[in-house]
Amino acid sequence: MQPNQVLTYCNVMELLVAQEVHRQLQQLPPKLVNYINPAHAIAYALNRLPALYATSPRGWYLQQQRAKAKLAPQIIVAVGQALAAVQQDSLNMVNSLPSAENAENLEESASDVDVEQAKSSDFSLSWVRSLFGLGGIHKADGRRSR
Known part of the structure; x- marks a missing residue:
């Protein structure tokens, strides 16, 4: 890959x-x-x-x-x-988890300890941004469905 x-x-x-x-x-x-x-x-x-x-x-x-x-x-x-x-x-x-518009706030609202622990274990919170950036399920014709 x-x-x-x-x-x-x-x-x-x-x-x-x-x-x-x-x-x-x-x-x-x-x-x-x-x-x-x-x-x-x-x-x-x-x-x-x-x-x-x-x-x-x-x-x-x-x-x-x-x-x-x-x-x-x-x-x-x-x-x-x-x-x-x-x-x-x-x-x-x-x-709940933030919506796509507010996903950036997740990292900011997490406690410093949680963020440092996540960084130290090579874990990135960017998966949240990726997940909510998808915006729904993609149909076969390329359009998104909600």
């Missing part, structure tokens, strides 16, 4: 989980939905499901078909558990 080579890959599971979170949120009472951060539920569910990465439109399609055929019940259960967990979890009131 060359140093400046841009890698393009997407986890198909992210989109499928986000869709399922949205679907299940529509079934909940509106007052309850106001207390749920969908990003927390998505992250919770994704951490309990296998990743399904694709590097091409064909791979994206095949991974989606695989997930829908074999993993749909697991996705539904994981999202249900995620929604229950974030409702009960007091951590859902903690600040």
Whole structure:
């Protein structure tokens, strides 16, 4: 791999989980939905499901078909558990990761100890900027979807 080579890959599971979170949120009472951060539920569910990465439109399609055929019940259960967990979890009131516009503030708001520890272990917080700089999932035609 060359140093400046841009890698393009997407986890198909992210989109499928986000869709399922949205679907299940529509079934909940509106007052309850106001207390749920969908990003927390998505992250919770994704951490309990296998990743399904694709590097091409064909791979994206095949991974989606695989997930829908074999993993749909697991996705539904994981999202249900995620929604229950974030409702009960007091951590859902903690600040979320910054949006793309505010990603630069993450490093500034971290404690000096955390920043020094991260630097000493050759860990860079630039992954946050990279992650939020993606701006969504890239469709096969090059457009971004949110």
